[in-house]
Amino acid sequence: MSAYKSDFLNVLASRGFIHQVSEPEALDALARSSTITGYIGFDCTAPSLHVGSLLPIMMLHWMQQTGHRPIALMGGGTTRVGDPSGKDESRKILTDEDIAQNLAGIRSVFAKFLKFEEAGGNAGMANNADWLNTLNYIDFLRDIGRYFSVNRMLAFDSVRLRLERQQELSFLEFNYMVLQAYDFVELYRRYGCVLQMGGSDQWGNIVNGIDLGRRLHNAQFFALTSPLITTSSGAKMGKTAAGAVWLNADLVSPYQYWQYWRNTEDADVARFLKLFTTLPLDEINRLAALKDAEINAAKKILATEATALVHGRAAAEQAAATARATFEEGTLAETLPTQEVARTNLEGGLSVLEAFVLLHFVMSKGEARRHIRNGGLRVNDVVVTDESRMLTRADLTPEGVIKLSLGRKRHVLLKPV
């Protein structure tokens, strides 16, 4: 199936992680004869990573599992510049405080996928702010800038497309690729890192780093990129009505996270099982053979396994149980997401309209009205037809809650306190 001899490349290739590799034979041989140190950069533009970052995280995970040493590089420094790759517009520039805060949120996620030193593993984490923030401009130009040909930089897609579309490309952004190349060299100096991985849009940036490594240190660096993952319908991963699917539990609950994966399209199940779970391939192949309605069993496994990686096995099992009760048994699962309301609020009479706004299911009462006209709102599984319907104590179930639903899939329990 795979032409690679090393476990590392074999696993990545057979699970669908590889798009392009520079000098595959040499990297393959190196992976067999030694422990490779490789890294992936993550930006810190948001307080959490989302599903879109899962793919690179899994690559680092497998790297460690196959006996190598992964480094997660936090872009504390480069986030202050902004990557022009594939972006139509310039990225917002964040303040140092924002970045520091985002870094803290992101850091916790990695520990679930990688074993760092404190956990007895060899994975590392670095922050390029450590070397970028103190750079001296003149020194940098003389030592690093001399090796970059503007002629060549202009030919890179990230730059060329901007120019062709006549979009603004600031000097600041233009320098992003230089800094990323420098990161690679710096990680080589500090950790002996010789491999950079990333999404396919990072190829150009990574290759720059390879060149710089050869010129500065006569060292051989490698690039490995992953394909751009979209759903079979062509949508980008990780976006839903409610926004991005974040990995931090305080932003997206394990239940919601489980639901995200449960709703995977049929055509994506096998591919996602390989990419986003650690199930063995023969098991995945067995699940992928399921057809029609039976494939739902595979989706549940995908959801539970993917959730277990991020939120832990217990939370994943509970999410699965909640879903089973809600969708299959039609019973009230008390573990559904819960929204608390003041008891007095309910006794005074709370309109259905207000309640759904409170849940953030809808943005306005007007939107709630429209949903009612379309038959999309339910209270305790009964479709709401009256726009002026009020919620009262009489609506409380024996469990002391009111179940509110938008559509078939989104449910929340309203709990008086």
Place this chain on the structure above:
RNA sequence: GGGGGAGUGUCCCGAGCGGCAAAGGGGGCGGACUGUAAAUCCGCUGGCUGACGCCUUCGUAGGUUCGAGUCCUACCUCCCCCA
């Protein structure tokens, strides 16, 4: 520096002779059908209101008009041509 063009609904693209809450599409959401899938079909896609209606929106700020996205002025941003 001179000349020309553009900026539209807080998701995006895009029409818009002075009467416009503003065509159309994509995306999204809800409904039907299903398997919590896909495809298909139907509906919705500024805020408040039971409703008449009121309020807020077309780069920004003024102005002309009973009335301005639409006309005028200045400014901001972007693009093109000349220098």
